[in-house]
Amino acid sequence: MIRTIAAILLAALSVVAVAQTPPANPPVRVRGTVEKLDNNVLTVKARDGSVVSIKLADNFVVLGITKAKLADVATGKFIGTTTLGERNGALVALEVHIFPENMRGTGEGHYPWDLKPHSKMTNANVANVTSIGKDRVLTVQYKGGEQKVLVPESAKIVTYVPVERSELKRGAHIFAVTQRQPDGSLTAARVNVGLKGTTPPM
Numbered sequence: 001m002i003r004t005i006a007a008i009l010l011a012a013l014s015v016v017a018v019a020q021t022p023p024a025n026p027p028v029r030v031r032g033t034v035e036k037l038d039n040n041v042l043t044v045k046a047r048d049g050s051v052v053s054i055k056l057a058d059n060f061v062v063l064g065i066t067k068a069k070l071a072d073v074a075t076g077k078f079i080g081t082t083t084l085g086e087r088n089g090a091l092v093a094l095e096v097h098i099f100p101e102n103m104r105g106t107g108e109g110h111y112p113w114d115l116k117p118h119s120k121m122t123n124a125n126v127a128n129v130t131s132i133g134k135d136r137v138l139t140v141q142y143k144g145g146e147q148k149v150l151v152p153e154s155a156k157i158v159t160y161v162p163v164e165r166s167e168l169k170r171g172a173h174i175f176a177v178t179q180r181q182p183d184g185s186l187t188a189a190r191v192n193v194g195l196k197g198t199t200p201p202m
Contacts, residue, residue: 027177028186029114030054031200034172034193037165042191044174054178057189064163065175065192065200068098070136070151072159073126078104079140080123081149082115082202090137090148091120095201098159099123108142115202122147156201160192167193175200 032046040056073079078099083091094115099106106123113121124140124147131137134153139146151157168174173194178186192200 025179028180030174030176030178030186030188032174034168034170034174036170037168042168042174042176042188044176052186054176054191055185055187056191057187060165060188061190062163062165062167063190063192064161064167064195065097065158065198066161066195067198068157068159070153070155070157072098073129073136073138073151073157075126075129077126078106078124079126079138080107080121080202081138081140081151082113082119082121083149084116084119087150090150091122093149093151093155094119095156095158096151097200097202098157100160103160110142110145110147121202122149158198158201161195163193163195167195173197173199175202 030044030046030052032044032052035043035045035051040058040060042054042056044052044054046052073096079096080099081096082094084094085092108123110120110122113119122140124142126138127141128139129136136151138149138151140149168191175192176188178188180186194200
């Protein structure tokens with residue numbers, strides 16, 4: 001009986017240890033400008049000046065990032081927001097990106113982000129919007145949690161639109177979530193590209 005209990009405890013502890021272990025292959029987020037697209041290999045000049053090659057899936061998708069308005073961040077929308085710090089008990093948004101309905105649930109949750117040191121990403125449904133002068137305070141809800149987000153007038157607001165692969169032209173600003181392969185190469189199934197000079201702010 002004691003051995004059985006010990007085995008159960010050991011198994012439970014193993015599950016907890018696995019749950020707390022960071023992903024073995026965390027995503028690599030690439031931000032930069034397009035150098036060229038050669039077949040399915042996208043060459044990007046990253047923010048730090050390095051040149052990065054991304055092998056795109058055969059059926060890769062390109063989504064355009066275009067400017068939107070703070071008024072477009074409405075109740076019932078599914079959004080993502082990069083935040084940095086807090087003010088009056090609310091996270092302070094650097095940017096908000098509004099997902100189309102067919103992308104609802106993308107990256108849902110609240111977790112660390114790498115746009116700036118100590119920044120966070122929250123992808124969630126907008127449950128409520130209130131105004132404080134020209135700013136907005138959002139109550140956003142995701143599975144297992146809720147946050148209040150202050151969106152100042154200075155925050156960048158964008159949304160997604162479908163575009164052709166031809167938008168991946170030299171000089172275009174992109175953001176891609178890639179996976180590092182065992183040989184060190186990067187792969188991706190989707191690329192976000194800024195339209196009309198827009199830089200994806202996330």
